[in-house]
Amino acid sequence: MSTLLVKNIHTLITMDDERREIGNGALFVRDHVIEQVGTTDALPATADEILDLQGRHVVLPGLVNTHHHFFQTLTRAVPAAQNCDLFNWLKALYPIWSNLTSEGIYASAQMAAAELMLSGCTTASDHLYLFPNDCTLDDEIRAVQDIGLRFHASRGSMSMGESQGGLPPDALVEKEPDILKDSLRLIEQYHDSDRHAMTRIVLAPCSPFTVSPDLMRESAAMARSYSGVRLHTHLAENKSDVDYSLEKFGLRPGDYAESVGWLGEDVWHAHCVQLSDRAIQKFAKTGTGVAHCPCSNLRLASGIAPIRKMLTQGVPVGIGVDGAASNDASNLLQETRTAFLVARVRDCDAAAMTAREALEVATRGGARVLGRDDIGYLAPGMSADFIAFNIDTPALVGSHHDVVAALIFCQPPSVDYSFIHGKKVIDQGHLMTIELEPLIENCNQQAAAIVG
Numbered sequence: 261m262s263t264l265l266v267k268n269i270h271t272l273i274t275m276d277d278e279r280r281e282i283g284n285g286a287l288f289v290r291d292h293v294i295e296q297v298g299t300t301d302a303l304p305a306t307a308d309e310i311l312d313l314q315g316r317h318v319v320l321p322g323l324v325n326t327h328h329h330f331f332q333t334l335t336r337a338v339p340a341a342q343n344c345d346l347f348n349w350l351k352a353l354y355p356i357w358s359n360l361t362s363e364g365i366y367a368s369a370q371m372a373a374a375e376l377m378l379s380g381c382t383t384a385s386d387h388l389y390l391f392p393n394d395c396t397l398d399d400e401i402r403a404v405q406d407i408g409l410r411f412h413a414s415r416g417s418m419s420m421g422e423s424q425g426g427l428p429p430d431a432l433v434e435k436e437p438d439i440l441k442d443s444l445r446l447i448e449q450y451h452d453s454d455r456h457a458m459t460r461i462v463l464a465p466c467s468p469f470t471v472s473p474d475l476m477r478e479s480a481a482m483a484r485s486y487s488g489v490r491l492h493t494h495l496a497e498n499k500s501d502v503d504y505s506l507e508k509f510g511l512r513p514g515d516y517a518e519s520v521g522w523l524g525e526d527v528w529h530a531h532c533v534q535l536s537d538r539a540i541q542k543f544a545k546t547g548t549g550v551a552h553c554p555c556s557n558l559r560l561a562s563g564i565a566p567i568r569k570m571l572t573q574g575v576p577v578g579i580g581v582d583g584a585a586s587n588d589a590s591n592l593l594q595e596t597r598t599a600f601l602v603a604r605v606r607d608c609d610a611a612a613m614t615a616r617e618a619l620e621v622a623t624r625g626g627a628r629v630l631g632r633d634d635i636g637y638l639a640p641g642m643s644a645d646f647i648a649f650n651i652d653t654p655a656l657v658g659s660h661h662d663v664v665a666a667l668i669f670c671q672p673p674s675v676d677y678s679f680i681h682g683k684k685v686i687d688q689g690h691l692m693t694i695e696l697e698p699l700i701e702n703c704n705q706q707a708a709a710i711v712g
Contacts, residue, residue, distance in 0.1 A: 263289065263307040265286065265288050265303065267303070269284070269285040269313050269315075270284075271319075272285025273619070274639065275624055277637075285300065287303075287319070292643060293641065293682070297639055322382025322410075323592045323626070324623060324630065324632075324635065325385065325581055326549075328582060328590065330368050330372040330388070332368070332586070335353060335707065336588040341353050344560070345562070350427060353585060356710055358429070358432055359710035361394060361706075362393070362395055363706065366399045366403040368706065369400040374407065374691055374694065375590035375591065378689075380592055382409070382635070383409070383412070385412035389418055390428075397446055401413050406693070408693045411460070413446075413460070416464045419433050419472060426471075427470060436472065436478075443463050443482060446461050447482075447486055453486070455633070460490075462490050463480075466493065473520050476520040480522060495517060497530070499534060513534070514536055514542060518542060523543070526631065529550055531562065544573040549629035550570060550575055551578055552567050552577055555581065555589070555594070567606075577621055578622070592622065596622040614665075615668035618668050619667065623637065645679065646678075648678075650672070650676040655672040656670055
């Protein structure tokens, strides 16, 4: 086992139960677990590895991304989809996504993970819901394991094509028995329910307009037969989503979710822009989580989710960057800042969300949504996932009186250091686990091949 000491931290934002912010802070890590948190003079003076930040950095828990579609990194800013709402955006992109290959899934996953990591993310959940040609979720899992991001891999699915009243083309959907068989295989092969796990599997039928109620129920039953396998889908993303639910099921989205067993502490839904007040109350009562994706919701003109109302009532809320083709970025700190801003705009209240509340949603909130008790704050016994921003940079000039709030108000462009599972993955702004230049070239080639 090895030890790591990070010392002389300008401000250590623990996000612990007391929400301590420690000046001249320090962290002592043994192997991949935090052993001590405090001031530099109170912690051990020696370790196998020492990082002296010389009072120039703020350190906080790694950010947690609760919703993404990594493969969409290859289809950013596609002209035919630039000015569309959700359903028309999907219809414009489905034919392009049908050209995806295994190599494209691997490369796009690494590119999305790299962008996330550089923006401060240390844990991400991704939702892969289409598998054309030779694509598998295994491709994505390999890619993320190789780059070193803590990962919740969501086995998405679409089973209802246009001929059955669904939105996607028939060529992109799978048979439900095949979906369930592969879901079982992935759980058995990859899911790790242990504390500090680096890889977990999520079952994630894509949406009410792409799968049957039977698949929702059977996926829930399968997930709940294993420890730590959670459930995820899109819900109430825009008004058309609500209209579809009313027409097909005679229920609003929140009621539909309840009818198929998709409420509970092991479930989280993406977007929830148009979630009714009654559904919000049910989410709060049952501990059902929400992945808030403000940039995508703004880009597709879906609306602004009532996050202040959800938080006030006790709904678990995390931040998600959503697909790189509807954001069109994978910058988690930017997404957190946007969540902070739109909460104020939605309620016409400059106090609707504070900068510290936004950081809490992006750390502790995301950890709760993903069902993790080992990430989201810095304390003894927690996973050694933390990030450091240099406060002596142009973006943070004039903000040293409150460097914590400045992370949100000012949004520094990238992290200086990042540690995941006790391993340094970003050093002075440079990603250490893969080479970016060949990856960028590969992704651009893959994008050109599928977009045409």
